Each structure stands twice: as C-alpha cells, then as structure tokens.
Amino acid sequence: MSDSGSVLRKTALNATHRALKAKMVDFGGWDMPVEYSGLIAEHMAVRTGVGLFDVSHMGDIQLRGPGSLDAVQKLLMNDASKLQVGQAHYSAMLTPEGTFVDDVVLHKLSENDYLIVINAGTREKDVQWVRKTIGMMPSVHINDFSDMYTQLAIQGPKAIDVLRKLTDVDLDAIKNYWFTWGKVCGLYNVLVARTGYTGEDGFEIYVPSDEATSARVWNEVMEAGKEFGILPCGLGARNTLRLESAMALYGHEISDTINVFEAGLGRYCKLEKEADFVGKQALLAVQAAGGPKRKLVGLETIDRGIARDGYPVLTLDGKEIGVVTSGSPSPFLKKNIAMAYVPVELSAVDTELAVQVRSTMVKSKVVPLPFYKKPKKTT
C-alpha cells in the first residue's frame, strides 16, 4: 500500500499479529492489525464476551512537577482540579478557535503527576502542542513516554473475569474511568485502568514495551480468555464498536475545523473553571452568539444502502446540507448507521434526510446518540 518509502512504525506485538495472520494496514504511519478472524466476529466477541486489542500506538505524555495542575488546566478543556488520585476523565486539547487539536484521556497518577493518553496519528503534533502551550512553566516536566509501554485493551462483559485470573488487583473496586497499580502476569506496578473505546466494560493495562514481555502478556491474556471465547481484535472492530457507542474519532467527528459544541462534547468542557484554557474565549463567544450552527447527529438509513465517511447528507428534496463523518453497517444492531454534521434546525430526532450513496439518494432518519448503550448490570 505504501510506496512512499517511509518505514511504518511497529508496536512490540507486530510479530505476534503477523503470526496470528492478521490483516495489517497502515494506520497513521503504524503497521497495525485491522482484523484477525473477521471484523464481525471480533465485534460480537467484545459485545457479548471479551476481546483483546493492541493499542500500543496510542501516545502517552506525562506532566509532573509543582506546576503540573496549572499546566493541565491551561492545556485541557475539562476541569482537572476535580480529579482524585487514581481517577481519569475524557478531555481535549483545543486550538485558540475552540476546535480540536486532539481528544485525550487524562489520568491523575498522584499529586502533581498527570498522564495524558493521546491518539497515534497526532502524536508528534500533540507533543509539540503540549511543549509550546506550557513551555513557559519551568515547574513542569513534560515527558513523552509513548514508546515505553505496550498498551493492551481487554474489552467486553467478560474482560473482568479474564483479567481476574492474571492479577492480584481487586478489579471490582475499580470504578469506570478509575485506575490502580498492581501485579499483572507477574509484573509489578502495572497500571490497570477501567477505560476503553468500545462502549463496553473493560480494562486497559500498560506493560513494558520490550517484545518478549509484551508477547508473553498478550499470550497469557489470550490463554486466560480461552474459556470465555476471547478473540484478538483489530482496528476494524475497534472502529465499529466506538461508532455504535458514538465515541468521537479524530479526523472524523472532531478536527481542527470542528468546535466543541458542534461535536456535542460540551459536557466535558468546563467554561466555568477559573483557568483560561486554550480555546475558552472562542467557545464563550460561540455560546454568546446563541450556540453552534451545525450539530453532530446519529443517522440510520431507512432505504437499502450504507452511508460511509465523507458521503454528502441532503434534504429529501436534494439540497446538500451536511456530511457523514463515520458510517458503517452496525454488526451488533444490524442496521446501517452513521454520524454526520447537519444544520441545527435539521438535527431533531426523527427528521428525515438522505445520504448520497454514490449515485443513489438513500433515505435516512436522525436517531438519538449513542446508537448502542451497554446493558445495565443486573447483579
């Protein structure tokens, strides 16, 4: 695929993926598995059992030192002062225009010590952005340790049962978006977070990125998961899982031309916090002007046809009014779903619109987001 001569980056598990005969793709400059046994089977394993993902391509930036909270508050839109040690939350780095540099998950490792998990495709840009934005604060050490860890995501309702066999950590005590450290697969001080990008319960663990350790942990998780039908899962299933759960993907639902309110992520943006974070003034102005003009909505096709990324959205009489940001058949819901930007006045649930699928207008309707919500625990 890549004739550019540029060398693709590899995670420590590259040989493991190839031995499993995964289909590999160039994902933001990374040679990553897109599927192993099949996208639908992998997707369903996560919804009904458990799946294992290599997400080591994600970046990790640590901010530590007495000025780190101030730095984080300036850099990110959510209110980090509300985080307790051992807690994480969704947040984003914004441009001065209130649009997205990247979305992130912020972890408070200890007082004056934060971990920002960033996207693979934007790693270099993000690291530069962080350095530029908080560069004037000598009381903060910025540490890019993206390559030091293999990050594994164990996702699905049975993820907890699999990980329980491999750790002495009290997993039940970790609430959603909290984390702790413990012994996993014989390794000490492994960060175990109850986070993920699938809309399902699950954990992400961070182990040293040498090949031998990474492969050993991967294999031990697969072995422990055997009785639960665990499947290795690729980026294909990761994308359909996050789409069903209406989680944003950089370059699709969010980008440097889309602001926080348009993306519907205002609940993670704390304009009331004291710090004048990058993007705040622009967003206050958007708010003062009556809010955004376009909005991210969920679409479900009524006619036969699959809406895909970049397809135009039209009114039923054929006027182009928006664009699909992500679209795919939904393996779990067995419908064709999409997220799209449309004008606010056409964003109400049940509004009928059309998606132009090549030469055909496919009738669709606005539906509530997310498309899928995990069932509430019955225990």
Place this chain on the structure above:
Amino acid sequence: MAYPTEYRYTKEHEWIAADGRIGITDYAQSTLGDIVFVELPAVGAELKAGESFGTVESVKAVSDLYSPVNGKVLEVNEALNSAPESVNADANATWMIKAEFDASQLESLLTAEAYEKFISEETGH
C-alpha cells in the same frame, strides 16, 4: 483455496464461467472481509468489459464489480440480498450475475494459473 481451472479471471478479481456466471475471487472476498451488501444490476442491463456493473460492500469498504465481458445480464442472484455472507463462505460457488455473452471473449481473460501468479505478484508473497 484453489482457483477453479474451468473459470477465467480478471485483474479486478472477478471470475467468469463458460455458462456466463460471474463472481468475485476468493482473494477478493478475503481482502474485503465480512461482506454485508451486494448491489446488482437489473436483468437485461448491458454489460461492458472493464466497466462496473454493481458494488460489493464489506463492513469496512466498498468495492466496484467489473464485468469481465461485453454482454447482457440474464439473471441476478437474488439470494445475495438476504445472504451476502455466502460470498465469504464460498466465493468460487457464489455467482452474482449470469451473463449472455460471446464466448470468444474468454480467450483474452486470465487462466487460473495466470491469475494466481498475478495475485502473488500483487501481494508480494
């Protein structure tokens, strides 16, 4: 999976049988992944060699179907509307359309052996 020697093949990864059945190759289905939608022309539609007569969609991608020959659509495999996944299960046996065509056109298409050589070159294996 072996490529039947009684079929002829295109570089766009279609196969055609002497009786006019047209499908996609096992290599094509495996590259596409789980197939969820096949869009086919109406019976009677004209077919032009090298031009698109429909589309096949997997969860993650859309791909055009190219006609190996000039001709006309005689029959459409309606079963693919409800069971598109049968293409993944057995691409060699799952035809999409049946064409009426001049059989002399088969000569210029790839044999099974030539097709296998072509995909091994394309994938670099």
